[in-house]
Amino acid sequence: QSWPVYGGDTGNTRFSPSTQINTSNVKNLKVQWALQLGTLRSQESTPILVGDTLLVTSSFGPKNTFAVNAKTGEVKWRYSPDIPKGIDQFACCDVNNRGVSFADGRVFVGRLDGNVAALDIKTGKELWVTKVVDYTQGSVITSPPTVAGKVVITGYGGGEYGARGSLVGLDPATGKEVWRTWTVPGAGEKGSETWKGDSNKNGGAAAWNIGSYDPKLNLVYYGTSNPSPWSAVVRGNDSSNIGPYTNLYSASVLAINPDDGKIVWHYQFTPHDAWDYDGVNELVFADLPIEGKKVPVIMQANRNGFFYVLDRANGKLLSAKQFVDGVNWATGVDMKTGMPIEAPGNAKRPGMGRKASNVCPNLIGAKNWMPMSWDAQTGLVYIPTINLCMDMEGIAGDYKRGQFFLNVNFDLAKQGAGGYMGGVKAWDPVKQQTVWMNKDDLFYSGGMLSTAGGVVFHGDLKGMFKALDAKTGKELWHFNTGSGVTAAPMTYTLDGKQYVAVVSGRTLSIPAFFGPLGEKMVDASPEGGALFVFALN
Ligand SMILES: O=C(O)c1cc(C(=O)O)c2c(n1)C(=O)C(=O)c1cc(C(=O)O)[nH]c1-2
Numbered sequence: 001q002s003w004p005v006y007g008g009d010t011g012n013t014r015f016s017p018s019t020q021i022n023t024s025n026v027k028n029l030k031v032q033w034a035l036q037l038g039t040l041r042s043q044e045s046t047p048i049l050v051g052d053t054l055l056v057t058s059s060f061g062p063k064n065t066f067a068v069n070a071k072t073g074e075v076k077w078r079y080s081p082d083i084p085k086g087i088d089q090f091a092c093c094d095v096n097n098r099g100v101s102f103a104d105g106r107v108f109v110g111r112l113d114g115n116v117a118a119l120d121i122k123t124g125k126e127l128w129v130t131k132v133v134d135y136t137q138g139s140v141i142t143s144p145p146t147v148a149g150k151v152v153i154t155g156y157g158g159g160e161y162g163a164r165g166s167l168v169g170l171d172p173a174t175g176k177e178v179w180r181t182w183t184v185p186g187a188g189e190k191g192s193e194t195w196k197g198d199s200n201k202n203g204g205a206a207a208w209n210i211g212s213y214d215p216k217l218n219l220v221y222y223g224t225s226n227p228s229p230w231s232a233v234v235r236g237n238d239s240s241n242i243g244p245y246t247n248l249y250s251a252s253v254l255a256i257n258p259d260d261g262k263i264v265w266h267y268q269f270t271p272h273d274a275w276d277y278d279g280v281n282e283l284v285f286a287d288l289p290i291e292g293k294k295v296p297v298i299m300q301a302n303r304n305g306f307f308y309v310l311d312r313a314n315g316k317l318l319s320a321k322q323f324v325d326g327v328n329w330a331t332g333v334d335m336k337t338g339m340p341i342e343a344p345g346n347a348k349r350p351g352m353g354r355k356a357s358n359v360c361p362n363l364i365g366a367k368n369w370m371p372m373s374w375d376a377q378t379g380l381v382y383i384p385t386i387n388l389c390m391d392m393e394g395i396a397g398d399y400k401r402g403q404f405f406l407n408v409n410f411d412l413a414k415q416g417a418g419g420y421m422g423g424v425k426a427w428d429p430v431k432q433q434t435v436w437m438n439k440d441d442l443f444y445s446g447g448m449l450s451t452a453g454g455v456v457f458h459g460d461l462k463g464m465f466k467a468l469d470a471k472t473g474k475e476l477w478h479f480n481t482g483s484g485v486t487a488a489p490m491t492y493t494l495d496g497k498q499y500v501a502v503v504s505g506r507t508l509s510i511p512a513f514f515g516p517l518g519e520k521m522v523d524a525s526p527e528g529g530a531l532f533v534f535a536l537n
Pocket of ligand 1: 225
């Protein structure tokens with residue numbers, strides 16, 4: 001009934017067994033208290049609960065990490081490190097922070113300035129600060145570290161800046177770097193042959209989102225971003241005949257041993273990516289009935305429009321299916337090779353000076369970082385989806401440290417077919433089919449929470465925080481938070497009372513990627529920054 005990590009559990013299921021708030025009484029939910037986070041712009045934090053303390057971060061650094069009394073919102077301490085001015089030029093996609101992690105009395109904060117800090121849970125005092133990466137190369141940290149066994153693991157960003165990604169294991173007691181695993185092989189290393197020339201030097205594959213951890217298998221899972229630059233010809237062939245140039249380990253999932261950081265297995269979702277289809281979306285654990293057996297799997301709703309089910313122990317591809325309408329860059333995934341079957345004649349693969357038109361999904365993906373939830377009771381995954389397409393064309397350009405390294409024109413974001421731009425979908429991951437969908441005239445819906453009370457919670461860009469019937473998608477209740485909600489909600493129970501918490505405050509810099517459609521995001525709601533906590537009175 002508690003919420004100890006960002007994703008609710010280390011398998012990121014975002015499911016709570018709590019039933020106090022349920023389909024019949026959710027209409028009576030009332031705000032108990034609110035906390036102003038002290039910043040505007042791109043609030044993406046999911047709070048975690050430690051004892052009776054709620055830990056939540058703001059954007060910009062995070063400028064503020066708060067420890068508050070989870071019943072009253074009274075601030076116990078606030079951690080506000082100096083974050084360099086102008087840091088937003090090194091954050092591709094706004095000054096986000098998704099929250100903190102916790103173990104053994106220490107709170108771990110990944111920061112935009114490339115540092116990880118450990119704080120004393122009682123006082124908020126800094127215990128250590130470790131520099132993981134130089135942020136001026138375009139590498140900021142936006143997600144909480146993953147605590148796994150005896151290490152604290154973080155990645156960092158930079159897929160849009162030609163930074164070379166790595167995952168780093170730190171000693172939780174001292175902050176000392178224990179290991180570093182590059183997500184792009186170095187010159188002469190195994191896998192470097194999948195990069196043309198020395199393009200691996202600026203290869204991206206940044207693990208900027210959330211990790212998962214299976215203590216039984218002793219494996220940590222991270223997705224990696226797009227390879228850099230977006231223009232694929234720099235990294236290999238300019239055709240769908242990609243030959244050896246798959247660009248490992250970009251747009252992939254990596255299973256690593258947390259003790260030494262070694263890669264145990266990998267699966268690449270989008271070999272030789274040419275569309276900015278990062279593979280970083282959260283990797284969600286489930287035990288699914290497959291051919292009469294319960295199999296521990298990883299599920300991912302990938303930016304590239306396919307929903308993947310992989311065997312968690314060995315990375316074997318069990319199924320992959322389009323989870324949104326209109327996916328046209330590939331017609332399917334070959335179950336033997338695990339490779340996508342690209343549209344015939346390179347029609348949807350942007351090339352140098354060759355525009356691919358009306359490619360779906362758009363570069364922001366069929367789903368972005370906003371997390372889905374998995375409800376073992378209904379057997380459904382609840383996914384915030386996006387229905388946009390794009391035109392994209394490769395252009396020439398050189399790597400310049402700390403600047404966007406994209407080498408494409410992508411000025412046209414287009415609404416996908418069907419008269420809607422996004423929405424929340426309930427998806428059966430065994431049958432790989434839609435059960436219901438709530439279509440939205442906007443995109444960038446918020447992350448999801450499922451509860452055993454039969455209620456699914458999420459927010460939207462207009463700032464509405466909604467409760468839905470998990471079986472049908474019918475809206476049961478909503479509350480206007482006053483600014484767009486992309487952050488995923490959480491729930492916790494204290495002294496017999498169930499609370500639901502969500503952070504509100506919409507992104508500012510993402511709309512720039514969308515031209516006129518981006519203006520709709522800006523018009524949807526003003527900027528904000530507040531945590532709202534609800535319960536039944
Ligand atoms: O490649 C990267 O390093 C990187 C980092 C981030 C980030 O750290 O937030 C995003 C992306 N890429 C990205 O491609 C993307 O669409 C995106 C959306 C958001 C957001 O917070 O809304 N962040 C990011």
